[in-house]
Amino acid sequence: MKKYIPVLKNTKLFAGVGEEELALMLGCLQARLCTYKKGEYVFKQGERLGNITVLTEGKLHIQSDDYWGNRSIINVVNVGEMFGEAYAAPDSGDILNDVVAVEDSAVIFFDVKKILTVCSSACKFHSTVVQNLFFAISEKNRNLVRKLGLMAKRTTREKLISYLSEEAKKNNNGTFDIPFNRQQLADFLSVDRSAMSNELCKMRDEGLLVFKKNKFTLL
Amino acid sequence: MKKYIPVLKNTKLFAGVGEEELALMLGCLQARLCTYKKGEYVFKQGERLGNITVLTEGKLHIQSDDYWGNRSIINVVNVGEMFGEAYAAPDSGDILNDVVAVEDSAVIFFDVKKILTVCSSACKFHSTVVQNLFFAISEKNRNLVRKLGLMAKRTTREKLISYLSEEAKKNNNGTFDIPFNRQQLADFLSVDRSAMSNELCKMRDEGLLVFKKNKFTLL
DNA sequence: CTCTTTTCGTTGTAAAAACAACAGACTTAT
């Protein structure tokens, strides 16, 4: 687990905490490391959660499949990002989505109670972490609202334009890579893949954008 | 403002704080009361926010209108509920949605900094409020994910069934009132009103449910 | 390198939603 300390140091959760303190806190917060092969589930819908988790290696999707097999990708978790923090409160109920590794991944679990309860001695950075946690969850909240704005768009084209514009803005560049293949992008936007592919090509033919595989350029 | 202390006492934000302490905290947290007539805006998209707010009277919608006039209702704020808490972090950026009074309303504003900074003396309940704030924002997070699940549904019928089922569960009763008229429900689900109305009537004719105005019964 | 599997674009058809327009029921204000 030690080897991930440099990763943890750069997370939003542990912002402002030094490597030495971090090493101490790993014990204090009862950190556990688990690894997952591509395709394995970290959590499944309906489970209970008593942990806050940080992805230290790989990539995860937060998603759910409905009765008919339609998949909906809620969010992507990248290295250094946190997940499960919305279930930190004691009466949070079952988790609503699956969390699945889309690459070989490593996850560190922290005991929620240990984080929320101010500890006795060593960890003077404890209160920093609690505040970090609050800010991080606020940010996630804003991102969820942003995604809701995306999902509220009525047509596939509007969804694509909104999504790609945001990605361009995020990268400060009209050219950028998206973290999805076509099927995943369709699942993220909740549309049919072939219809989306069709619409993308129409937009390309109209001169709105160009793309090659996952690299897009807005014109 | 005093007259709203009983309301505040029952909010999730001030859970566990007595009325006397609350009276003190109002000053400590620099509470301000504002009232709004039906239809007035509390916040507009693009503004900055340095407050956490509690609705003490009336009803609000968090919504946004796109370029073509399509309205999307993100959420409803009822008496005793909080809003704006996702912008408590210092670098939260502009707010993404409008907040509008759908009834004559009263809102109490609290200074975010005063809440997050532990105060000197009187307010021994300060840390309670900070933890309440964290739990409340976690819950809102879960609700946003739930709404995303709704929006991910591909057809109007599926959206309706999901929404109405959740409302029934929330009320522990197959018969319940919804807080929307038809146009608002359509805006909440991001579908066309007439198409939705049509679908509702088809579902009624198929014997799935009955309704009269805002009162629905699932069968 | 060859074979297999996955990804992506393309097409045609069927289903669903958006849109527009309108009439009747219900509300609200005067």
Next chain:
DNA sequence: ATAAGTCTGTTGTTTTTACAACGAAAAGAG
């Protein structure tokens, strides 16, 4: 009580999406 305005359901048309099926290109395995 009347008139004006709003809300809701209904219908027909147009647009968009979903679905299914397939071939070519790309990626991965042996």
